[in-house]
């Protein structure tokens with residue numbers, strides 16, 4: 286096991302929004318970003334989409350109800366930056382490394398997400414940033 290959690294690149298930046306259709310239309314119209322498919326992820330309580338932005342991506346998240354994680358986030362802090370996602374290789378090994386380093390994990394084991402296999406690291410361990418690890422699913 287390595288002693289550091291090496292990251293490959295910033296996979297995406299997550300943004301919490303109240304109306305994902307309106308937000309996607311805004312980013313397309315104002316920033317000339319490409320269209321993207323909106324996916325309902327019932328188990329995670331969000332409608333989500335990943336917009337290609339050059340070398341990285343923007344993930345829009347609309348809560349399906351106020352009592353979901355993203356719903357509570359918007360209630361407390363309003364719309365805005367929600368999380369930062371690092372792309373990694375061997376996500377399960379990286380989570381073990383982080384635990385060894387004393388980093389608090391929200392997901393001790395990886396799960397399936399919109400962008401691949403994912404796990405969240407607690408913001409209290411990363412300067413207030415909710416941090417997601419992503420291992421891409423091979424094409």
Ligand code: ZN
Nearest residue numbers: 299344370417
């Ligand atoms: Zn994400």
